[in-house]
Amino acid sequence: MLITKQGRRMFPFLSVIVAGLDPTCHYNIVVDVILADPNHWRFQGGKWVTCGKADTDVTDNRVYTHPDSPNTGAHWMRQEISFGKLKLTNNKGASSNSTQMIILQSLHKYQPRVHVIEINKSGDEDTSDPDRVQTFTFPETQFIAVTAYQNTDITQLKIDHNPFAKGFRDNYDKSYSGSDA
Amino acid sequence: MLITKQGRRMFPFLSVIVAGLDPTCHYNIVVDVILADPNHWRFQGGKWVTCGKADTDVTDNRVYTHPDSPNTGAHWMRQEISFGKLKLTNNKGASSNSTQMIILQSLHKYQPRVHVIEINKSGDEDTSDPDRVQTFTFPETQFIAVTAYQNTDITQLKIDHNPFAKGFRDNYDKSYSGSDA
DNA sequence: CCCTTTTCACCTAGGTGGTAAGAT
């Protein structure tokens, strides 16, 4: 996954379906991203290989709160919950920024997690009560953070499916927007 | 103010500064728009004149909740609170739409209001307790809703100040984006 | 040498008033 100073959207983005909530209760749905393994990685000879230990000194662990939060169980269960605007960055100074971005380190492998947090009566998140937070981890969503693409298969997958990368598609017919349109 | 089926942003938009809130308390800040007078209006001979009674049968009174809501007093007092994305519509079927738009009737005069709503312990708005809702009305924000501009002074004011109308400005230099740029 | 940052052309997405056609 590409990370930049200004923040880059995760793509493909996380999208989940939830069930079993209390329709009238209020919840926050948040995503965080944790280290998936203790290694530093590099791309060599067309493959990802480990290369020493991960930098574990930076354990920022920022969370991204879904923009619909807080909301009722009925709202969250009504349709898929997508995180299309979640941004990843390597800029540690982004903490001061009001827009929430998740801070990662390049060439480390990560595991996103989705948390469903029931909001208690006082309006705060009661994270001290384990019954009120449920955490879901999907191993298939793991990725390695990079500042420039290493694996051309990944690059092509993004170009093929991300609407903002349409201009890079091989079969894109530029004549529609061409000189004498 | 222009209203359309798909919704048109109010411009210039409402922007307020609040003080005196409890920094740790949670509040919603919402805007509604009420009839400013009991008349139907028309533009005739270069002036707005009354023309019969207002249609009072449609009292939809939708509210627009500021996207930062709910939030703490500290958040709301930190900077100006702007409603730049509030949309006006004449489409009564917009109720089904999930995006909240305020429904108005063309050729009626309106008065926007700003409400500061303290959220009670249960997380709901306690609108039954008058001490927890404060309403602010600024008479200078009154306007007449239209589906096409009648008063050219208003049109020119919008063109001069709305960034999205830049292309209609007399002094706009098209050579920058011209044929051989 | 390897990784990161900056800049760019090119795209998506959507907010403007003008204009002409449509509706009553």
Next chain:
DNA sequence: ATCTTACCACCTAGGTGAAAAGGG
């Protein structure tokens, strides 16, 4: 006749990977 709607060119705003420049 008067008001509303649909469509348009033109703009703002910002998300893409490529490529070149920067840094240790």
